[in-house]
Amino acid sequence: MVFTEFRFLFFFMIVFCVYWALQKHNHRKTWLLICSYIFYGAxxxxxxxxxxxxxxxxxxxxxxxxxxQVDNSTAGQEIQISEAVQNGDKIFSWDALLNKPINQQQRQGWLVLSLVVNLGLLGFFKYYNFFVDSASNLLIFLDLPISINTLQIILPAGISFYTFQTLSYSIDAYLGKLKPIRNFWDFALFVTFFPQLVAGPIVRASTFLPQLLTPKNLNDVDFRGCLTLFLVGYFKKACISDNLSPLVDQYFTNPEVYTVLSCWIAVISFAIQIYCDFSGYSDMAIACAGLLGYKLPLNFNFPYLSNNVTQLWQRWHITLYSWLRDYIYIPLMRMRPKDQRTELFGYKNILILMLTSGLWHGAAWHFVAWGGLNGIALIVHKEWLSWIAPYKRFLPLRNMLGIPLTFYWFCASAIFFRSNDLSSAMRIGKSFVFLNSPGSQNLNLQIGWLFIPLIIMHWAAYKGWFADWWQKIPKWSFAVFYGVLVSTILRFAAINPQPFVYFQF
Known part of the structure:
Protein backbone atom coordinates (compact mmCIF):
# COMPACT_ATOMS: atom_id res chain seq x y z
CA MET A 1 0.00 0.00 0.00
CA VAL A 2 1.43 3.35 -1.06
CA PHE A 3 0.77 6.13 1.45
CA THR A 4 -0.82 8.32 -1.22
CA GLU A 5 -3.40 5.69 -2.18
CA PHE A 6 -6.91 5.93 -0.77
CA ARG A 7 -6.78 2.31 0.36
CA PHE A 8 -3.93 3.23 2.72
CA LEU A 9 -5.85 6.23 4.01
CA PHE A 10 -8.82 3.93 4.63
CA PHE A 11 -6.53 1.36 6.28
CA PHE A 12 -4.97 3.97 8.54
CA MET A 13 -8.36 5.41 9.49
CA ILE A 14 -9.43 1.97 10.76
CA VAL A 15 -6.11 1.49 12.58
CA PHE A 16 -6.38 4.92 14.18
CA CYS A 17 -10.00 4.60 15.32
CA VAL A 18 -9.66 1.11 16.80
CA TYR A 19 -6.29 1.97 18.38
CA TRP A 20 -7.63 4.92 20.38
CA ALA A 21 -10.92 3.13 21.14
CA LEU A 22 -8.99 0.44 23.03
CA GLN A 23 -8.44 1.33 26.66
CA LYS A 24 -5.49 -0.85 27.68
CA HIS A 25 -1.98 -0.08 26.49
CA ASN A 26 -1.16 -3.76 25.82
CA HIS A 27 -4.28 -4.15 23.71
CA ARG A 28 -3.27 -1.15 21.63
CA LYS A 29 0.19 -2.56 21.04
CA THR A 30 -1.27 -5.92 20.04
CA TRP A 31 -3.59 -4.16 17.60
CA LEU A 32 -0.66 -2.27 16.06
CA LEU A 33 1.32 -5.49 15.72
CA ILE A 34 -1.55 -7.23 13.92
CA CYS A 35 -2.06 -4.24 11.62
CA SER A 36 1.66 -4.08 10.87
CA TYR A 37 1.70 -7.70 9.74
CA ILE A 38 -1.41 -7.08 7.61
CA PHE A 39 0.25 -4.02 6.07
CA TYR A 40 3.43 -5.93 5.19
CA GLY A 41 1.49 -8.99 4.05
CA ALA A 42 -0.39 -6.81 1.57
CA GLN A 69 29.03 -11.86 31.71
CA VAL A 70 31.97 -13.71 33.25
CA ASP A 71 35.65 -14.03 32.40
CA ASN A 72 36.81 -16.87 30.19
CA SER A 73 38.68 -18.27 33.17
CA THR A 74 35.39 -19.07 34.86
CA ALA A 75 33.67 -20.26 31.74
CA GLY A 76 33.97 -23.89 32.75
CA GLN A 77 32.01 -23.37 35.92
CA GLU A 78 28.55 -24.78 35.49
CA ILE A 79 25.51 -23.43 37.19
CA GLN A 80 22.64 -25.72 37.98
CA ILE A 81 19.49 -24.61 36.22
CA SER A 82 16.47 -24.76 38.44
CA GLU A 83 13.71 -27.06 37.34
CA ALA A 84 10.06 -26.99 38.24
CA VAL A 85 8.27 -30.25 38.47
CA GLN A 86 4.61 -30.60 37.64
CA ASN A 87 2.88 -34.00 37.42
CA GLY A 88 6.27 -35.60 37.23
CA ASP A 89 7.36 -33.62 34.14
CA LYS A 90 10.28 -31.20 34.05
CA ILE A 91 9.49 -27.67 32.91
CA PHE A 92 12.20 -25.52 31.37
CA SER A 93 13.03 -22.39 33.37
CA TRP A 94 13.71 -19.25 31.30
CA ASP A 95 14.75 -17.27 34.36
CA ALA A 96 17.38 -19.85 35.24
CA LEU A 97 18.75 -19.82 31.69
CA LEU A 98 18.89 -16.03 31.53
CA ASN A 99 20.71 -15.93 34.87
CA LYS A 100 23.33 -18.40 33.68
CA PRO A 101 26.65 -16.59 33.09
CA ILE A 102 28.05 -16.20 29.60
CA ASN A 103 31.65 -15.57 28.58
CA GLN A 104 32.97 -13.25 25.90
CA GLN A 105 33.49 -15.98 23.34
CA GLN A 106 29.89 -17.09 23.67
CA ARG A 107 28.68 -13.50 23.37
CA GLN A 108 30.61 -13.14 20.14
CA GLY A 109 29.03 -16.35 18.88
CA TRP A 110 25.52 -15.02 19.45
CA LEU A 111 26.37 -11.76 17.71
CA VAL A 112 27.81 -13.69 14.76
CA LEU A 113 24.56 -15.68 14.57
CA SER A 114 22.57 -12.44 14.25
CA LEU A 115 24.95 -11.11 11.60
CA VAL A 116 24.93 -14.34 9.60
CA VAL A 117 21.14 -14.74 9.60
CA ASN A 118 20.30 -11.10 8.83
CA LEU A 119 23.06 -10.40 6.34
CA GLY A 120 22.64 -13.87 4.86
CA LEU A 121 18.97 -13.22 4.07
CA LEU A 122 19.77 -9.75 2.75
CA GLY A 123 22.68 -11.07 0.71
CA PHE A 124 20.70 -13.88 -0.87
CA PHE A 125 17.58 -11.96 -1.83
CA LYS A 126 19.28 -8.74 -2.85
CA TYR A 127 22.79 -9.62 -4.00
CA TYR A 128 22.88 -13.25 -5.12
CA ASN A 129 22.23 -12.56 -8.81
CA PHE A 130 24.49 -9.49 -8.74
CA PHE A 131 27.49 -11.47 -7.51
CA VAL A 132 26.74 -14.41 -9.79
CA ASP A 133 26.56 -12.13 -12.85
CA SER A 134 29.70 -10.29 -11.80
CA ALA A 135 31.62 -13.53 -11.29
CA SER A 136 30.41 -14.86 -14.64
CA ASN A 137 31.48 -11.69 -16.47
CA LEU A 138 34.88 -11.78 -14.79
CA LEU A 139 35.46 -15.39 -15.85
CA ILE A 140 34.46 -14.56 -19.43
CA PHE A 141 36.88 -11.63 -19.39
CA LEU A 142 39.63 -14.02 -18.27
CA ASP A 143 38.73 -16.43 -21.11
CA LEU A 144 37.37 -18.91 -18.60
CA PRO A 145 33.77 -19.27 -19.76
CA ILE A 146 31.53 -21.01 -17.30
CA SER A 147 27.79 -21.37 -17.03
CA ILE A 148 26.46 -19.95 -13.76
CA ASN A 149 22.72 -19.89 -13.37
CA THR A 150 20.90 -16.97 -11.78
CA LEU A 151 17.63 -17.32 -9.91
CA GLN A 152 14.27 -15.63 -10.29
CA ILE A 153 14.39 -13.87 -6.92
CA ILE A 154 11.80 -11.35 -5.77
CA LEU A 155 13.23 -8.69 -3.48
CA PRO A 156 11.18 -8.53 -0.24
CA ALA A 157 9.85 -5.05 0.45
CA GLY A 158 11.88 -3.10 3.00
CA ILE A 159 14.39 -5.89 3.73
CA SER A 160 17.32 -3.46 3.71
CA PHE A 161 15.58 -1.25 6.26
CA TYR A 162 14.38 -3.80 8.81
CA THR A 163 17.63 -5.78 8.51
CA PHE A 164 19.66 -2.74 9.59
CA GLN A 165 17.10 -1.99 12.28
CA THR A 166 17.28 -5.41 13.92
CA LEU A 167 21.05 -5.58 13.51
CA SER A 168 21.43 -2.33 15.46
CA TYR A 169 19.53 -3.99 18.32
CA SER A 170 21.86 -7.00 18.43
CA ILE A 171 25.01 -4.89 18.12
CA ASP A 172 23.93 -2.42 20.79
CA ALA A 173 23.01 -5.30 23.11
CA TYR A 174 26.43 -6.86 22.53
CA LEU A 175 28.22 -3.56 23.22
CA GLY A 176 26.22 -3.00 26.38
CA LYS A 177 24.57 0.18 25.04
CA LEU A 178 21.12 -1.33 25.31
CA LYS A 179 19.38 -3.58 27.80
CA PRO A 180 17.67 -6.33 25.77
CA ILE A 181 13.92 -6.55 26.13
CA ARG A 182 12.20 -9.68 27.41
CA ASN A 183 8.74 -8.94 26.01
CA PHE A 184 8.70 -10.64 22.60
CA TRP A 185 5.60 -8.80 21.39
CA ASP A 186 7.14 -5.42 22.12
CA PHE A 187 10.24 -6.40 20.19
CA ALA A 188 8.12 -7.68 17.30
CA LEU A 189 6.30 -4.33 17.18
CA PHE A 190 9.63 -2.51 17.11
CA VAL A 191 10.65 -4.53 14.04
CA THR A 192 7.33 -4.37 12.19
CA PHE A 193 5.88 -0.95 13.10
CA PHE A 194 4.14 -0.26 9.79
CA PRO A 195 4.63 3.53 9.26
CA GLN A 196 8.38 3.10 8.75
CA LEU A 197 8.64 -0.61 7.98
CA VAL A 198 9.32 -0.58 4.23
CA ALA A 199 11.28 2.65 3.68
CA GLY A 200 12.42 4.06 6.99
CA PRO A 201 13.38 6.08 8.87
CA ILE A 202 15.69 3.41 10.28
CA VAL A 203 14.74 3.48 13.95
CA ARG A 204 17.13 2.41 16.71
CA ALA A 205 15.81 0.17 19.47
CA SER A 206 17.07 2.66 22.05
CA THR A 207 14.74 5.25 20.51
CA PHE A 208 11.61 3.17 19.99
CA LEU A 209 11.51 0.49 22.70
CA PRO A 210 11.26 2.95 25.63
CA GLN A 211 8.20 4.47 23.94
CA LEU A 212 6.45 1.09 24.17
CA LEU A 213 6.65 1.16 27.94
CA THR A 214 4.57 4.30 28.33
CA PRO A 215 0.77 4.29 27.81
CA LYS A 216 -0.29 6.84 25.20
CA ASN A 217 -2.75 9.63 25.82
CA LEU A 218 -4.88 11.01 23.02
CA ASN A 219 -4.63 14.49 24.50
CA ASP A 220 -0.85 14.45 24.04
CA VAL A 221 -1.08 13.97 20.26
CA ASP A 222 -0.26 17.06 18.19
CA PHE A 223 -3.07 16.55 15.70
CA ARG A 224 -2.54 19.80 13.83
CA GLY A 225 1.19 19.25 13.48
CA CYS A 226 0.83 15.62 12.36
CA LEU A 227 -1.96 16.36 9.89
CA THR A 228 0.02 19.25 8.43
CA LEU A 229 3.19 17.17 8.15
CA PHE A 230 1.28 14.35 6.44
CA LEU A 231 -0.19 16.81 3.94
CA VAL A 232 3.26 18.26 3.23
CA GLY A 233 4.58 14.76 2.56
CA TYR A 234 1.56 13.95 0.41
CA PHE A 235 2.12 17.11 -1.63
CA LYS A 236 5.80 16.28 -2.15
CA LYS A 237 5.02 12.76 -3.31
CA ALA A 238 1.72 13.02 -5.20
CA CYS A 239 2.04 16.50 -6.72
CA ILE A 240 5.77 16.88 -7.33
CA SER A 241 7.51 13.52 -7.42
CA ASP A 242 4.78 11.55 -9.23
CA ASN A 243 4.30 14.28 -11.84
CA LEU A 244 8.03 14.48 -12.57
CA SER A 245 8.42 10.70 -12.72
CA PRO A 246 7.17 10.22 -16.35
CA LEU A 247 9.51 12.92 -17.67
CA VAL A 248 12.49 11.43 -15.84
CA ASP A 249 11.65 7.92 -17.04
CA GLN A 250 11.26 9.18 -20.60
CA TYR A 251 14.75 10.64 -20.65
CA PHE A 252 16.62 7.87 -18.84
CA THR A 253 15.03 5.22 -21.07
CA ASN A 254 16.61 6.70 -24.24
CA PRO A 255 19.13 9.39 -23.20
CA GLU A 256 21.04 9.18 -26.49
CA VAL A 257 18.26 10.88 -28.48
CA TYR A 258 18.01 14.06 -26.38
CA THR A 259 19.82 17.39 -26.30
CA VAL A 260 22.02 18.63 -23.49
CA LEU A 261 19.28 21.00 -22.31
CA SER A 262 16.93 18.04 -21.98
CA CYS A 263 19.67 16.25 -20.06
CA TRP A 264 19.88 19.09 -17.54
CA ILE A 265 16.10 19.28 -17.21
CA ALA A 266 15.84 15.52 -16.64
CA VAL A 267 18.72 15.28 -14.16
CA ILE A 268 17.52 18.23 -12.07
CA SER A 269 13.98 16.83 -12.26
CA PHE A 270 15.27 13.52 -10.90
CA ALA A 271 17.04 15.29 -8.03
CA ILE A 272 13.75 16.98 -7.15
CA GLN A 273 11.77 13.78 -7.69
CA ILE A 274 13.86 11.58 -5.42
CA TYR A 275 14.02 14.18 -2.66
CA CYS A 276 10.26 14.79 -2.73
CA ASP A 277 9.62 11.06 -3.02
CA PHE A 278 11.76 9.93 -0.11
CA SER A 279 11.40 12.92 2.20
CA GLY A 280 7.67 12.87 1.44
CA TYR A 281 7.50 9.24 2.58
CA SER A 282 9.46 10.09 5.72
CA ASP A 283 7.14 13.02 6.48
CA MET A 284 4.06 10.83 6.15
CA ALA A 285 5.63 8.03 8.19
CA ILE A 286 6.55 10.40 11.01
CA ALA A 287 3.06 11.92 10.89
CA CYS A 288 1.29 8.54 11.02
CA ALA A 289 3.44 7.44 13.95
CA GLY A 290 2.76 10.75 15.70
CA LEU A 291 -1.01 10.29 15.34
CA LEU A 292 -0.57 6.97 17.15
CA GLY A 293 1.48 8.57 19.92
CA TYR A 294 4.95 7.51 18.75
CA LYS A 295 7.89 9.63 17.68
CA LEU A 296 10.18 8.71 14.79
CA PRO A 297 13.53 10.42 14.11
CA LEU A 298 14.04 13.14 11.52
CA ASN A 299 15.32 11.74 8.22
CA PHE A 300 15.84 14.85 6.05
CA ASN A 301 16.93 18.35 6.98
CA PHE A 302 16.96 20.49 3.81
CA PRO A 303 19.95 18.69 2.24
CA TYR A 304 19.85 20.71 -1.01
CA LEU A 305 20.70 23.85 0.96
CA SER A 306 23.97 22.35 2.21
CA ASN A 307 27.11 24.29 1.32
CA ASN A 308 29.39 21.24 1.13
CA VAL A 309 29.14 17.51 0.49
CA THR A 310 29.87 16.58 4.10
CA GLN A 311 26.92 18.63 5.28
CA LEU A 312 24.82 17.18 2.47
CA TRP A 313 25.23 13.62 3.69
CA GLN A 314 24.61 14.70 7.26
CA ARG A 315 21.21 16.00 6.15
CA TRP A 316 20.18 13.35 3.58
CA HIS A 317 18.70 10.05 4.81
CA ILE A 318 20.00 10.92 8.26
CA THR A 319 19.09 7.61 9.90
CA LEU A 320 20.96 5.53 7.30
CA TYR A 321 24.17 7.54 7.37
CA SER A 322 24.19 7.77 11.15
CA TRP A 323 23.79 3.96 11.16
CA LEU A 324 26.69 3.50 8.74
CA ARG A 325 28.79 5.94 10.77
CA ASP A 326 28.12 4.22 14.12
CA TYR A 327 28.33 0.59 12.99
CA ILE A 328 30.86 0.68 10.16
CA TYR A 329 32.96 3.86 10.07
CA ILE A 330 33.62 4.26 13.82
CA PRO A 331 34.49 0.54 14.36
CA LEU A 332 36.87 0.74 11.39
CA MET A 333 38.54 3.82 12.86
CA ARG A 334 38.91 2.11 16.23
CA MET A 335 40.90 -0.69 14.65
CA ARG A 336 43.93 1.55 15.15
CA PRO A 337 44.95 3.63 18.18
CA LYS A 338 44.46 7.38 17.77
CA ASP A 339 48.15 8.06 17.48
CA GLN A 340 48.39 5.62 14.54
CA ARG A 341 45.45 6.94 12.52
CA THR A 342 46.85 8.54 9.40
CA GLU A 343 44.85 10.64 6.96
CA LEU A 344 45.12 7.85 4.43
CA PHE A 345 43.63 5.42 6.94
CA GLY A 346 40.69 7.73 7.58
CA TYR A 347 40.11 8.33 3.89
CA LYS A 348 40.09 4.61 3.21
CA ASN A 349 37.37 4.16 5.81
CA ILE A 350 35.31 7.00 4.31
CA LEU A 351 35.53 5.28 0.94
CA ILE A 352 34.46 1.96 2.48
CA LEU A 353 31.54 3.73 4.15
CA MET A 354 30.23 5.27 0.93
CA LEU A 355 30.84 2.15 -1.16
CA THR A 356 28.74 0.27 1.39
CA SER A 357 26.08 2.94 1.06
CA GLY A 358 26.08 2.52 -2.71
CA LEU A 359 25.78 -1.24 -2.50
CA TRP A 360 23.02 -0.91 0.12
CA HIS A 361 20.99 1.16 -2.31
CA GLY A 362 21.15 -1.32 -5.14
CA ALA A 363 22.79 -4.52 -6.38
CA ALA A 364 24.43 -3.03 -9.47
CA TRP A 365 27.78 -1.51 -10.36
CA HIS A 366 26.34 1.91 -11.11
CA PHE A 367 25.19 2.11 -7.48
CA VAL A 368 28.68 1.14 -6.34
CA ALA A 369 30.11 3.83 -8.63
CA TRP A 370 27.68 6.37 -7.16
CA GLY A 371 28.84 5.50 -3.65
CA GLY A 372 32.51 5.62 -4.67
CA LEU A 373 32.12 9.04 -6.31
CA ASN A 374 30.56 10.47 -3.17
CA GLY A 375 33.27 8.90 -1.06
CA ILE A 376 35.89 10.63 -3.22
CA ALA A 377 33.95 13.89 -2.92
CA LEU A 378 34.00 13.65 0.89
CA ILE A 379 37.75 13.05 0.84
CA VAL A 380 38.32 15.99 -1.52
CA HIS A 381 36.23 18.21 0.75
CA LYS A 382 38.31 17.27 3.79
CA GLU A 383 41.50 18.11 1.89
CA TRP A 384 39.94 21.37 0.75
CA LEU A 385 39.08 22.34 4.33
CA SER A 386 42.67 21.87 5.43
CA TRP A 387 43.91 23.94 2.48
CA ILE A 388 41.39 26.78 2.88
CA ALA A 389 41.68 26.99 6.69
CA PRO A 390 44.15 29.95 6.68
CA TYR A 391 41.84 32.00 4.43
CA LYS A 392 38.95 32.56 6.82
CA ARG A 393 38.16 35.94 5.28
CA PHE A 394 36.75 34.12 2.25
CA LEU A 395 34.30 32.12 4.39
CA PRO A 396 31.13 34.08 3.34
CA LEU A 397 32.02 33.67 -0.35
CA ARG A 398 32.70 29.98 0.17
CA ASN A 399 29.33 29.46 1.83
CA MET A 400 27.52 31.41 -0.89
CA LEU A 401 29.08 29.41 -3.72
CA GLY A 402 28.93 26.16 -1.78
CA ILE A 403 25.17 25.62 -2.11
CA PRO A 404 24.96 25.64 -5.95
CA LEU A 405 28.23 23.71 -6.29
CA THR A 406 27.06 21.06 -3.83
CA PHE A 407 23.73 20.71 -5.60
CA TYR A 408 25.53 20.47 -8.94
CA TRP A 409 27.65 17.66 -7.56
CA PHE A 410 24.61 15.88 -6.19
CA CYS A 411 22.92 16.02 -9.60
CA ALA A 412 26.04 14.85 -11.44
CA SER A 413 26.56 11.87 -9.13
CA ALA A 414 22.81 11.11 -9.08
CA ILE A 415 23.12 10.23 -12.77
CA PHE A 416 24.84 7.02 -11.68
CA PHE A 417 22.09 6.41 -9.12
CA ARG A 418 19.25 6.74 -11.62
CA SER A 419 20.74 5.25 -14.78
CA ASN A 420 19.88 1.74 -15.86
CA ASP A 421 23.52 0.65 -16.09
CA LEU A 422 27.07 1.93 -15.85
CA SER A 423 27.57 2.59 -19.56
CA SER A 424 24.37 4.61 -19.76
CA ALA A 425 25.45 6.63 -16.74
CA MET A 426 28.75 7.45 -18.43
CA ARG A 427 26.97 8.73 -21.54
CA ILE A 428 24.54 10.86 -19.57
CA GLY A 429 27.33 12.17 -17.35
CA LYS A 430 29.30 13.22 -20.42
CA SER A 431 26.30 15.17 -21.70
CA PHE A 432 25.61 16.78 -18.30
CA VAL A 433 29.18 17.73 -17.40
CA PHE A 434 30.71 18.49 -20.81
CA LEU A 435 27.52 19.92 -22.37
CA ASN A 436 27.67 17.41 -25.20
CA SER A 437 24.34 16.84 -27.04
CA PRO A 438 24.10 13.21 -28.21
CA GLY A 439 20.72 13.74 -29.93
CA SER A 440 18.39 16.40 -31.26
CA GLN A 441 15.08 15.71 -29.50
CA ASN A 442 13.82 17.80 -26.59
CA LEU A 443 11.77 16.95 -23.56
CA ASN A 444 8.99 19.24 -22.38
CA LEU A 445 11.35 22.10 -21.56
CA GLN A 446 8.53 24.16 -20.04
CA ILE A 447 8.90 22.00 -16.93
CA GLY A 448 12.03 24.01 -16.14
CA TRP A 449 9.93 27.02 -15.20
CA LEU A 450 8.46 25.02 -12.32
CA PHE A 451 11.88 24.86 -10.69
CA ILE A 452 11.64 28.54 -9.70
CA PRO A 453 8.53 28.33 -7.46
CA LEU A 454 9.81 25.04 -5.99
CA ILE A 455 13.11 26.71 -5.04
CA ILE A 456 11.25 29.63 -3.48
CA MET A 457 8.95 27.34 -1.45
CA HIS A 458 11.90 25.24 -0.30
CA TRP A 459 13.87 28.30 0.79
CA ALA A 460 10.84 29.75 2.59
CA ALA A 461 10.33 26.48 4.47
CA TYR A 462 14.03 26.42 5.37
CA LYS A 463 13.76 29.95 6.77
CA GLY A 464 10.74 28.94 8.84
CA TRP A 465 8.24 31.22 7.15
CA PHE A 466 5.57 28.53 7.47
CA ALA A 467 6.60 27.30 10.91
CA ASP A 468 3.80 26.66 13.41
CA TRP A 469 1.16 28.61 11.50
CA TRP A 470 -1.24 25.75 12.19
CA GLN A 471 -0.87 26.33 15.94
CA LYS A 472 -1.56 30.06 15.78
CA ILE A 473 -5.04 30.06 14.23
CA PRO A 474 -8.40 29.02 15.73
CA LYS A 475 -9.62 25.46 15.32
CA TRP A 476 -12.35 26.36 12.86
CA SER A 477 -9.88 28.35 10.74
CA PHE A 478 -7.48 25.42 10.70
CA ALA A 479 -10.24 23.03 9.63
CA VAL A 480 -11.39 25.30 6.80
CA PHE A 481 -7.88 26.08 5.59
CA TYR A 482 -6.84 22.44 5.80
CA GLY A 483 -9.85 21.42 3.74
CA VAL A 484 -8.99 23.99 1.08
CA LEU A 485 -5.40 22.74 0.96
CA VAL A 486 -6.53 19.12 0.63
CA SER A 487 -8.88 19.90 -2.25
CA THR A 488 -6.18 21.97 -3.99
CA ILE A 489 -3.51 19.29 -3.58
CA LEU A 490 -5.85 16.58 -4.88
CA ARG A 491 -6.43 18.74 -7.93
CA PHE A 492 -2.73 18.68 -8.78
CA ALA A 493 -1.98 15.12 -7.66
CA ALA A 494 -0.76 12.71 -10.35
CA ILE A 495 -3.50 10.57 -11.86
CA ASN A 496 -1.44 7.38 -11.54
CA PRO A 497 0.31 7.05 -8.15
CA GLN A 498 3.90 5.83 -8.50
CA PRO A 499 5.63 3.40 -6.11
CA PHE A 500 8.05 5.02 -3.72
CA VAL A 501 11.56 4.98 -5.19
CA TYR A 502 13.09 3.53 -2.03
CA PHE A 503 10.65 0.60 -1.96
CA GLN A 504 13.08 -1.16 -4.32
CA PHE A 505 15.79 -1.01 -1.67
Missing part, protein backbone atom coordinates in the same frame (compact mmCIF):
# COMPACT_ATOMS: atom_id res chain seq x y z
CA UNK A 43 2.86 -6.52 -0.43
CA UNK A 44 3.53 -10.26 -0.48
CA UNK A 45 2.36 -12.49 2.36
CA UNK A 46 5.10 -15.04 1.61
CA UNK A 47 7.77 -12.71 2.96
CA UNK A 48 6.12 -12.48 6.36
CA UNK A 49 8.15 -15.59 7.23
CA UNK A 50 11.41 -13.69 6.63
CA UNK A 51 10.25 -10.83 8.81
CA UNK A 52 9.24 -13.24 11.54
CA UNK A 53 12.52 -15.17 11.27
CA UNK A 54 14.58 -12.00 11.66
CA UNK A 55 12.42 -10.99 14.63
CA UNK A 56 12.73 -14.34 16.42
CA UNK A 57 16.49 -14.66 15.86
CA UNK A 58 17.37 -11.18 17.08
CA UNK A 59 14.99 -11.40 20.02
CA UNK A 60 16.59 -14.64 21.15
CA UNK A 61 20.10 -13.26 20.54
CA UNK A 62 19.20 -10.27 22.69
CA UNK A 63 18.08 -12.56 25.51
CA UNK A 64 21.32 -14.51 25.38
CA UNK A 65 23.36 -11.30 25.41
CA UNK A 66 21.45 -10.11 28.47
CA UNK A 67 22.92 -12.91 30.57
CA UNK A 68 25.54 -11.91 33.17
Missing amino acids: WDWRFLSLLLLSTVVDYFVGLMLSRP
